[in-house]
Amino acid sequence: MSDLPKTTNQYVLKSQKGFESLEIEKDVQIPEVGDYECLVQIQAVSINYRDLVISKGQYPFPVKLPVVPCSDGAGNILAIGKKVTEFEVGDKVCTLFNQLHQAGPINMRIMASGLGGAIDGTLRQYAVFPEHGLVAAPTNISPTEAGTLSCAPLTAWNALYGLESKGLKPGQTVLTQGTGGVSIAAVQFAVAAGANVIATTSSDEKCEMLKKLGAKRTINYKTTPNWGEVAKSISPDKEGVDHVVEIGGPNTMEQSMKAIKPEGVITVIGFVGGAGAEKQPSTLDTLTHMCTVRGVLVGSKAQFQDMNRAIDAGNIHPVVDKTFDFEQAQEAYQYQWDQKHVGKVVIQLGRLQ
Template identity: 40%
Template structure:
């Protein structure tokens, strides 16, 4: 089989190699991988920049990157009872995170670091590390959901019990940018009838977001005080939910425009890990000012993933795929993602369905 490997020494050094097809063991299944979606995390892994936790440290040996795949089960190991040959499945990100709050030990089960990832022809999974693909989704659409979709869903619903998601136009969500998590959040929020505000530095991307259902758009480049615009749009109340993907240059502004008692989901740091002056915020003061909950979101558990997929199935949500690259151009796909020119998700097509044995 073919697989892509990195020594975490730069995307340009991502290479393709061949190796034997693995065999499933006890309570495992072998999956023929059809499509893989890329995440910003994958670019950091390949560049040797990802290290949020001691359990994801690596010796820089050859690593198969990426965590999000859609594939077909081609072989079932002994005592595996959940799946059968021919089932179409999606991977979960942290394989052992099945329910509730993520624990430290779950971090060691992350695909694409520290575990070998999915940018490969075949991979063995524990049978609990997969979920069923809704039939209406294409492989390319489905593979976008394990990180982007689940992160957005968990950001909105982590305080709610399973089966009782947030719904209704009384709630306003603020989405930063038009990357994978934000666009998934937009589509989920639209399906749940939330009022949607989204920011971007590109008017073209904002027009695309408007076509997807955004109620209000803000160009943060031409309107750097966008937090004031959010307050104007909401008549001073602020956004009930903010999916905070910016980081150092946006978090203080998010605190200023979140609703009293609202939630900020700390998802990413696309604007950097510190501001231009290296300043630090007094988050206690900012959080107390509006009684805010600031929650780090590291994806979500399998049961939340399955809950989200039920909504996708009911509403027939079509994930936004910006572009699809062939397997031999995986490096170019990664560089394109890193450039930030996309809207929604970038996908690598690993194999066609007719190649599945």
């Protein structure tokens, strides 16, 4: 089709010296659409903590340089290959974080298909993706909101439902940490499922925001450093919480262990509190607390589709804190790094419909 774009503007991370390593490349040739591929006009890209630490050389997984950054994207399909069966031109889609993670357990091959790290990501105006690397967007939300789903909400969904034998059930209690994208999504999904939420955060103002999202109880961890013990004491049966969405890492794991009930699940999804700590639990603590501790790397396409059905059914809207223009990517990175956000930070590209 002659009216399709032939080139794209895109950001490229050529080194890992900080946010100044983000450079715009203009008029980059768009590859031909293969039989099983789709050309997508990317309308919104959200930033994750992962993107920030990749640019600073602090990401613990392999990164290919130079790389187009970011994993999260939403947009319109402009063209499809002749053997594509799942999508049509005009469909609204989201990108899959690990392009090869279709269903089931993760493996090393899948981990080598992460957008914005191992392979080129979403911070560009147009891109060609394989059919299996896209997911139909929920119908109830805007492109800006859909652009937040690929990493943080899907990680939260996996944390709550990924371990099938211990998936979240109505009436159970979930403990979340902070007001970043994963934590807020976990609050929303847990509330929609009929669970009780105890949410920790750093200020009384943020406590009020979390209550508006449906958290039954909130704890200011700045003024209550023993928040794990407090969470256990205010859980419905005072035995502890069923799920902890652990985003802090080594510096918060001790309190998470104190909060969890026997046979509960702590899902480790990040290390925003730092990668090291003077004192942190050992593997023996999983025995003394009789709990399951699991790490997750986002989620599969099948889980993404399940999550999107829940978003549609419950009319759940991701929380977007602030949007930036395409040319303001470095500013958007810095804004999130300074932890000024509550929810997701989004970079908008092109015309939103």
